[in-house]
Amino acid sequence: MRKFEETNLRDEKDTEVIKEIVDKSKGTYGYRRVTLSMHSKGIQINHKRVLRLMKQNDLLCNKYTKRSRGYSSFKGEVGKIADNRLDRDFKANSMYEKWVTDVTEFRIPGIDKKLYSICYYVSLQQGDNILQFIHSSNN
Incomplete structure (x- = not known):
């Protein structure tokens, strides 16, 4: 088991690297791309940990939202429903x-x-x- 202080030190170091990557990407990277960037730098870290640290430090990407896909002809309550x-x-x-x-x-x-x-x-x-x-x- 890791000691609490040791985990906090590691969290602080990882948070600094995450902030650097997010700043470099101008806030467009989500936790998955940040994890890949950290892996390419030789830092082994789990994606769930990156997500947790990004949530705690308010670094999550909010520039892109999930788009609706496909075709939808629904226009609300138009006309009447047939018997x-x-x-x-x-x-x-x-x-x-x-x-x-x-x-x-x-x-x-x-x-x-x-x-x-x-x-x-x-x-x-x-x-x-x-x-x-x-x-x-x-x-």
């Missing part, structure tokens, strides 16, 4: 009595970064596709 007419009764007696639809968005790898959507209309009597089309926009 549940099927009420989980998915059996139909005639061909055009009950239709369901599904829209799936996807990208074609290697071609472009455009988002495509494929739409199906299916009759519930036999499960046949009535309509099927692909759009390059979601409208």
Whole structure:
């Protein structure tokens, strides 16, 4: 077991190195990059320790926040919610009595970064596709 004074001395030395790295990076390095920088300088230190020291000395990077990823068409409470007419009764007696639809968005790898959507209309009597089309926009 390390003595308390020995741990405090080591913490102070490591904190000085961390402050130097953070100042050099102008506050853009998080604890992971600071840990890698310390490893490249030959200082063996655990990333959890670096995180703890950075929290204690208010050195954490706050210039970047986690960005939201992907596409979201949610615009809040717009319009009204349709009534549940099927009420989980998915059996139909005639061909055009009950239709369901599904829209799936996807990208074609290697071609472009455009988002495509494929739409199906299916009759519930036999499960046949009535309509099927692909759009390059979601409208």
